[in-house]
Every structure is written in structure tokens, then in C-alpha cells.
Amino acid sequence: MKLYMTTMSGNSFKVRVLASILGVPIEETHIDWDNREHKSPAFLERNPRGQVPVMEIEGRTFWDSTAHLVYLARSHGGEDWLPSDPLDMAEVMQWMSFAQDEVQFGLMWARGVTVYGRRPESFQGYLDDSRTALELLTWQLRKTGDWLALGRPTLAEIACYPYVKRAPEGDVSLEPWPEVRAWLARCEAIPGWFPLDD
Ligand SMILES: N[C@@H](CCC(=O)N[C@@H](CS)C(=O)NCC(=O)O)C(=O)O
Known part of the structure; x- marks a missing residue:
């Protein structure tokens, strides 16, 4: 699981802290924010919004921290963080x-x-x-x-x-x-x- 992120990004923090709580290893990829890597053509292919965080999971790409949190909670958190009821x-x-x-x-x-x-x-x-x-x-x-x-x-x-x-x-x-x-x-x-x- 690869996370494109910056440490300044609060939305990236959400994903990183949940992964830490659940003990899920994620590969953190720090983007070059100062040189606007998030607006580069290669990055816009991953996320047309030009924003972090972006996650690659099993060959699929997802943007928006809400999607990442839902995935982590349902795949690794049992019924604790986002119950199915x-x-x-x-x-x-x-x-x-x-x-x-x-x-x-x-x-x-x-x-x-x-x-x-x-x-x-x-x-x-x-x-x-x-x-x-x-x-x-x-x-x-x-x-x-x-x-x-x-x-x-x-x-x-x-x-x-x-x-x-x-x-x-x-x-x-x-x-x-x-x-x-x-x-x-x-x-x-x-x-x-x-x-x-x-
Ligand atoms: N709703 C998005 C918001 C993402 C977002 O606003 N990311 C900021 C960093 S925390 C960003 O990349 N901003 C650059 C821009 O909007 O140009 C999410 O939850 O992931």
C-alpha cells in the first residue's frame, strides 16, 4: 500500500495515524510540494484534483482521505472504526x-x-x-x-x-x-x- 503525502498535510495525517493505530504498514512517498509535484502531469494522472493524499492499493488508485480511511477501517479494523451495522x-x-x-x-x-x-x-x-x-x-x-x-x-x-x-x-x-x-x-x-x- 503506497501513500503519496506530505507531513504538513492534515488529510495525509488522517490516513497515516489510522494505519499506525491499526498496525498496517504503508509505504509513505513524500511528494515534492515546494516544486508543485502534486500539479505535475504524472501526479494529475493519479489524482485529477492535484491534491494529497493519494493511495495505491493492489494496483488501484484512490484519492480523498475519506476513501482511504474507509478502506483501512473495513479491511483492517474489524467492526471497531467503521462498523457494518x-x-x-x-x-x-x-x-x-x-x-x-x-x-x-x-x-x-x-x-x-x-x-x-x-x-x-x-x-x-x-x-x-x-x-x-x-x-x-x-x-x-x-x-x-x-x-x-x-x-x-x-x-x-x-x-x-x-x-x-x-x-x-x-x-x-x-x-x-x-x-x-x-x-x-x-x-x-x-x-x-x-x-x-x-
Ligand atoms: N477532500 C480531500 C482534500 C485534500 C486536500 O485538500 N489536500 C491538500 C493537502 S492537505 C492539498 O493537496 N492541497 C493542494 C491543492 O488543493 O492544490 C481529502 O480529504 O483528501
């Missing part, structure tokens, strides 16, 4: 969608402005969506306690963690969000977890 699966998938909606369009893109200088004119909108993401997480954790779905760690945690953790890099303070900070610490205590910037 339809209602339980729906509960986890709801939070994976949230990771690709409010978390990405708010927290990830706010960091896109501050770290990469992308679309500064949209910064206020990203900050508004970031607030919505943190409100929603807080609302859920107040209801459910330690974890987002099913009362235990699932793909919901893996998918939401990186850009919540990196919120301060996008000028979004986590100080006003104690439930969210406690949840981040619980994620970091999951056996096999490693620091986001490793």
Missing part, C-alpha cells in the same frame, strides 16, 4: 461528512489563508464557518461525552482531528472551546497515535 455506520459517516464540510471549509481554509496566502478575501467567511464547526463539535460532545459517535473512538475522531488541532494556525483560538480541547487530548491518548507534525 447500517445505523452505526451512518452515525460515523455523519461526522466524516462534517470533516469534509464545516471543518474543511472553515478551519482548514482559514489556515489556507494564514499559512499559504490563499484567498485572503474570503477569510472572514472561513472564520464564520470555523465558529460553526466548533459550535457543532461542542454541542455534540456536551451530549455524548467523550467521543463523537457510538461512545467510542471511530473514524469520526480520525477525520475531524487534524484541522481542529491546527485551528490556531488559522487564527482560530481554541481557548473558548474547552470540550473540544479535552476531546483533542483524548484523541492523542489513543494507542498508536502520534503527533500531527511528525
Whole structure:
């Protein structure tokens, strides 16, 4: 299993940390981000979006971290991280969608402005969506306690963690969000977890 990635990429981190938790060996291929390898014709053949992460599995190529997480969880995680029961699966998938909606369009893109200088004119909108993401997480954790779905760690945690953790890099303070900070610490205590910037 080969993963095209960068260490700066929170979406790549999701895949790497789940592989670490599950003890699945993956071949990490660091792309040359500074020289825009992800926009090269060879890379666009793998992923027409020109983004990492990309995974090659048994001769097939998949892009988008959600697809990678689903594959790893179902192939190596038994019923733990993405159960096959339809209602339980729906509960986890709801939070994976949230990771690709409010978390990405708010927290990830706010960091896109501050770290990469992308679309500064949209910064206020990203900050508004970031607030919505943190409100929603807080609302859920107040209801459910330690974890987002099913009362235990699932793909919901893996998918939401990186850009919540990196919120301060996008000028979004986590100080006003104690439930969210406690949840981040619980994620970091999951056996096999490693620091986001490793
Ligand atoms: N929804 C995608 C998002 C992937 C993504 O945004 N990747 C970033 C790095 S974390 C990237 O490669 N950005 C380059 C670009 O969009 O041009 C996923 O979850 O994999």
C-alpha cells in the first residue's frame, strides 16, 4: 500500500495515524510540494484534483482521505472504526461528512489563508464557518461525552482531528472551546497515535 503525502498535510495525517493505530504498514512517498509535484502531469494522472493524499492499493488508485480511511477501517479494523451495522455506520459517516464540510471549509481554509496566502478575501467567511464547526463539535460532545459517535473512538475522531488541532494556525483560538480541547487530548491518548507534525 503506497501513500503519496506530505507531513504538513492534515488529510495525509488522517490516513497515516489510522494505519499506525491499526498496525498496517504503508509505504509513505513524500511528494515534492515546494516544486508543485502534486500539479505535475504524472501526479494529475493519479489524482485529477492535484491534491494529497493519494493511495495505491493492489494496483488501484484512490484519492480523498475519506476513501482511504474507509478502506483501512473495513479491511483492517474489524467492526471497531467503521462498523457494518447500517445505523452505526451512518452515525460515523455523519461526522466524516462534517470533516469534509464545516471543518474543511472553515478551519482548514482559514489556515489556507494564514499559512499559504490563499484567498485572503474570503477569510472572514472561513472564520464564520470555523465558529460553526466548533459550535457543532461542542454541542455534540456536551451530549455524548467523550467521543463523537457510538461512545467510542471511530473514524469520526480520525477525520475531524487534524484541522481542529491546527485551528490556531488559522487564527482560530481554541481557548473558548474547552470540550473540544479535552476531546483533542483524548484523541492523542489513543494507542498508536502520534503527533500531527511528525
Ligand atoms: N477532500 C480531500 C482534500 C485534500 C486536500 O485538500 N489536500 C491538500 C493537502 S492537505 C492539498 O493537496 N492541497 C493542494 C491543492 O488543493 O492544490 C481529502 O480529504 O483528501
